[in-house]
Amino acid sequence: MAAPQQKLEADGEKQNDGYTTDTESLVHSSDPLHPANHISDLCRRFYSLGWVTGTGGGVSIRHGNHIFLAPSGVQKEMMQPTDMFVMDFHTREYLRRPRALKPSACTPLFMAAYTHRHAGCCIHTHSQWAVLITLICEAGLQNSAERNVFAIKEIEQIKGISRGGSGSDEIAEGGRKVGNLGYYDTMKIPIIENTAHEEDLKGALERAIEEWPEACAVLVRRHGVYVWGKDVAQAKTQAESLDYSFQLAVEMHKMGMKWV
Ligand SMILES: CSCCC(=O)C(=O)COP(=O)(O)O
Numbered sequence: 001m002a003a004p005q006q007k008l009e010a011d012g013e014k015q016n017d018g019y020t021t022d023t024e025s026l027v028h029s030s031d032p033l034h035p036a037n038h039i040s041d042l043c044r045r046f047y048s049l050g051w052v053t054g055t056g057g058g059v060s061i062r063h064g065n066h067i068f069l070a071p072s073g074v075q076k077e078m079m080q081p082t083d084m085f086v087m088d089f090h091t092r093e094y095l096r097r098p099r100a101l102k103p104s105a106c107t108p109l110f111m112a113a114y115t116h117r118h119a120g121c122c123i124h125t126h127s128q129w130a131v132l133i134t135l136i137c138e139a140g141l142q143n144s145a146e147r148n149v150f151a152i153k154e155i156e157q158i159k160g161i162s163r164g165g166s167g168s169d170e171i172a173e174g175g176r177k178v179g180n181l182g183y184y185d186t187m188k189i190p191i192i193e194n195t196a197h198e199e200d201l202k203g204a205l206e207r208a209i210e211e212w213p214e215a216c217a218v219l220v221r222r223h224g225v226y227v228w229g230k231d232v233a234q235a236k237t238q239a240e241s242l243d244y245s246f247q248l249a250v251e252m253h254k255m256g257m258k259w260v
């Protein structure tokens with residue numbers, strides 16, 4: 001006869017560790033592209049790029065109506081699939097909450113990208129290139145319109161950036177252009193001011209998303225960048241293309257060259 005704990009597990013009933021055996025299937029998969037596995041893998045890769053060091057930054061994936069989120073304040077490159085939180089997109093209720101962990105403080109920001117841009121993935125980096133470019137814009141540009149946006153053109157890598165924010169639609173609403181930026185287009189990424197607590201960035205990030213409908217990212221001064229895409233591949237391509245552009249602009253600035 002099964003012991004009481006085994007009986008509960010067999011029935012998928014609520015255990016005293018905060019989640020049911022049913023919810024465990026949300027994070028167990030042999031598929032490396034399953035969101036729980038994918039987030040763990042991406043964070044290890046992003047750690048080596050300096051994007052998620054010292055527990056900062058992170059990645060979230062939307063899979064149907066399930067939002068996969070990492071825990072807060074943990075070493076992101078050490079995470080396991082079983083550390084993931086899973087939230088229902090519509091009810092905002094957690095379907096799975098690992099015991100003794102808190103969901104990422106970036107959760108309201110990731111949710112803004114899912115809600116307002118129909119994103120499938122959102123990446124938050126603490127890349128030093130992102131931080132430096134916000135400082136250069138702050139220090140070098142007197143005009144507030146220029147101070148609060150990073151703009152660059154005639155750099156091949158901006159072809160990795162979608163014209164339409166998330167790039168989720170073949171024909172964008174409101175007559176917006178589709179596809180990726182061209183060599184002679186100008187890529188513009190808004191910059192918002194940092195706040196004492198990550199979650200307090202939500203209002204400014206939502207305003208920037210509304211004001212810049214073609215932007216696929218928002219820079220946060222002295223902090224990093226939030227980048228999204230219609231799926232993981234697009235979010236990752238855009239995060240890489242942006243980081244390349246930030247680094248290039250910083251190096252150009254050091255050589256006294258202008259990037260626009
Ligand atoms: C040194 S990390 C400070 C918090 C932060 O900016 C961040 O991106 C990480 O938040 P999380 O809650 O996901 O650890």
Ligand SMILES: [Zn+2]
Pocket residue numbers: 056057124126198223224
């Ligand atoms: Zn952060």
